[in-house]
Amino acid sequence: MPEPPIATTIHWQLALQRSQRTYILEGVDLLATDTGEEVMQKVRNKYFSEVRSPWATRLRHYLLCQRVVLEAAPLSSLSFTDAEAGYHPRRVFIRSRDQDDLLTECFHQPYHLRSAATFAKRYPRFTVPITWRAGGNLPPPDSQILVLRLAHDKQYACFVLLAALLLFILLGLVIGFTQASSKLGLAIGACLFALVSAVQGILMWMSR
Missing domain, CATH: 1.10.287 (Helix Hairpins)
Structure with a gap:
């Protein structure tokens, strides 16, 4: 009986907000076969393990009216190369960003994406090519990084x-x-x- 094919690994780069203007670069490995819920659970686990726990995040929401939002930001080769060469945690600088309302809501309610198959492959702009990670190559011009930060919950x-x-x-x-x-x-x-x-x-x- 033939063995099932090995799922392709997809690597996303995340910029996690540690303080008001400090972002650290982290990566999360996904599978091409992951559903949307599985992708968001991995992103959530990375955020909660590197920045703050779920209860602390909920406390900030109830007391300070702040919630986690997901944004897309262009990642320059300079910020990426410098970050990879530095010590861990690696700091990156975000110049501009655009909030993604769909990903933000899915981050807070991942079960909405339970039936969304091959979710990571639908966002190729967040995927880091292996040749780029391996050394020295310039990033694709349309590459973006997924930013997770706290924002004021106006509603x-x-x-x-x-x-x-x-x-x-x-x-x-x-x-x-x-x-x-x-x-x-x-x-x-x-x-x-x-x-x-x-x-x-x-x-x-x-x-x-």
Whole structure:
């Protein structure tokens, strides 16, 4: 009985955000036969093992309204060559990037890609050629790197602000009722809401 053919290995390069402006270069090996769910699970495992754990990522989302987003960025040969020659972890510099909404949602919900076969082969721009990795050759002009970074979750932040607004209005009414001064209650509620809004604005500015 003939043996099944060996699946082709595909290598993706990832730029993982360690701090606000620091990205490290990591690689993940995929199989040409991997489904979309398997690809995203491998990408998730690499991120959670190199940057922060799943619970820490969820905590940042709930408290700081930040979530992981996936972006495509052109990778120059200079940044790649310098990174390969350096020590581990290898730092790369991202000049421009474009968010990929589809990959971002699939990163957070990989099961949506359970039936997507040969997923890695559908994104050849992220594949690093063997000849390029082996030494010295210039990267293809359309090569890109997959960037994983934290960004401000505007939708969740709006939900938090709306919930805070309703909560502080209720709190202001309670204080105004107990203190027999509606103006005092509304003033306290408005101050608390302004404080939360200012914090959200600072977080949004920091995540740009």
